[in-house]
Amino acid sequence: MAKKPKLTHRQKRQVAANRSKMLKNTPSEKTLNTAELIEGRVVGRFGKHADVEIVISNTPEICRCHIRRTIDSVVCGDDVLISKDEHTNATLQGVIELVKDRRSMLSRPDYYDGVKPVAANIDQIIIVSSVLPAVSLNIIDRYLVACEHINIHPLIVMNKVELLSQEDYTQLQTTLKTYAELGYSIIYTSCKSAEGLDDLNAHLSEKTNIFVGQSGVGKSSLINKILPEADEVVGEISATSGLGQHTTTSAKLLHLPAGGDLIDSPGVREFGLWHLTQEEVTWGFVEFRQYIGGCKFRDCKHLNDPGCMIREAVEKGEISQTRFDSYHRILATMEEQRPSYIPSN
Numbered sequence: 001m002a003k004k005p006k007l008t009h010r011q012k013r014q015v016a017a018n019r020s021k022m023l024k025n026t027p028s029e030k031t032l033n034t035a036e037l038i039e040g041r042v043v044g045r046f047g048k049h050a051d052v053e054i055v056i057s058n059t060p061e062i063c064r065c066h067i068r069r070t071i072d073s074v075v076c077g078d079d080v081l082i083s084k085d086e087h088t089n090a091t092l093q094g095v096i097e098l099v100k101d102r103r104s105m106l107s108r109p110d111y112y113d114g115v116k117p118v119a120a121n122i123d124q125i126i127i128v129s130s131v132l133p134a135v136s137l138n139i140i141d142r143y144l145v146a147c148e149h150i151n152i153h154p155l156i157v158m159n160k161v162e163l164l165s166q167e168d169y170t171q172l173q174t175t176l177k178t179y180a181e182l183g184y185s186i187i188y189t190s191c192k193s194a195e196g197l198d199d200l201n202a203h204l205s206e207k208t209n210i211f212v213g214q215s216g217v218g219k220s221s222l223i224n225k226i227l228p229e230a231d232e233v234v235g236e237i238s239a240t241s242g243l244g245q246h247t248t249t250s251a252k253l254l255h256l257p258a259g260g261d262l263i264d265s266p267g268v269r270e271f272g273l274w275h276l277t278q279e280e281v282t283w284g285f286v287e288f289r290q291y292i293g294g295c296k297f298r299d300c301k302h303l304n305d306p307g308c309m310i311r312e313a314v315e316k317g318e319i320s321q322t323r324f325d326s327y328h329r330i331l332a333t334m335e336e337q338r339p340s341y342i343p344s345n
């Protein structure tokens with residue numbers, strides 16, 4: 001037997017409303033047979049369908065589902081309620097009746113909508129960086145700001161460390177102490193020597209994770225190490241519309257052997273800062289927060305403005321100069337990184 005969901009009053013009303021737009025014989029909230037609804041999780045998303053994992057008699061099964069037209073969006077990682085269509089016997093089929101409230105959401109730029117949701121209910125973002133060709137603290141900072149903005153816990157992974165001399169390794173650890181002091185965890189890994197891979201696995205368990213980072217840092221290599229069976233972890237469906245650059249990227253949710261899940265797709269890996277305001281970028285630097293609002297001028301740009309509390313904190317050594325410089329670099333380059341079809345704030 002599948003696990004029977006307990007619906008809140010509001011969820012019952014939502015399911016009934018989602019159905020009423022579709023059916024002639026509208027089930028009211030009172031007559032709705034909630035016993036037929038099954039809890040599941042979206043593990044794949046393709047065009048008009050979604051693959052939902054449900055658990056029947058302790059066995060996970062995939063149910064290919066249609067989506068009620070009144071439901072705004074269904075993305076990988078969504079917790080849903082479905083009803084099963086018993087009439088088809090070939091593959092399991094059903095209908096998504098309700099998308100439960102999301103605890104987090106990842107979006108990417110979209111030609112039509114500005115932003116488009118790609119994955120939901122992510123607990124942790126793995127920011128992968130590598131020592132080759134060079135460590136870019138600025139790129140790490142960009143991802144950290146993005147994580148802080150959507151309020152998802154980041155984990156910094158520094159890959160390819162076997163390429164470093166002992167001296168350079170020690171130097172790098174000293175440099176990255178700033179991040180540890182800010183409360184961010186850092187794992188040093190190597191796909192070649194297997195250093196840090198157990199530690200990485202331990203950090204991923206019991207959570208829904210995604211890997212982000214620049215091309216070539218070793219995301220696929222790391223994913224293949226922690227998920228050896230799934231070499232085609234990345235499934236992409238692209239469609240070219242008449243309007244030009246429009247790609248539909250589907251994401252997949254995969255279970256990790258050590259527990260926990262991984263959501264992956266190229267569209268999930270690239271998420272940027274182009275839609276953030278300056279204030280949101282400032283907020284993304286966690287150590288700046290306590291000074292925000294204290295500057296002499298309300299519209300302080302935290303640059304060379306007189307009476308800037310953040311700059312004073314840098315001068316007093318309370319904030320790292322490198323992070324402060326990084327902040328300005330992010331602000332200076334945000335405009336040019338905005339896709340041309342997205343209007344500025």
Ligand SMILES: Nc1nc2c(ncn2[C@@H]2O[C@H](COP(=O)(O)OP(=O)(O)OP(=O)(O)O)[C@@H](O)[C@H]2O)c(=O)[nH]1
Pocket residue numbers: 159160161162163189190191192193213214215216217218219220221222
């Ligand atoms: N020396 C060394 N090379 C590594 C390590 N991990 C990955 N590489 C190499 O780095 C290159 C890029 O690795 P990928 O896993 O494809 O990088 P990616 O981040 O998935 O790149 P994209 O798919 O472009 O986003 C490959 O040649 C890997 O063999 C490592 O720990 N040490």
Ligand SMILES: [Zn+2]
Pocket residue numbers: 295300301302303305307308309310311
């Ligand atoms: Zn200021």
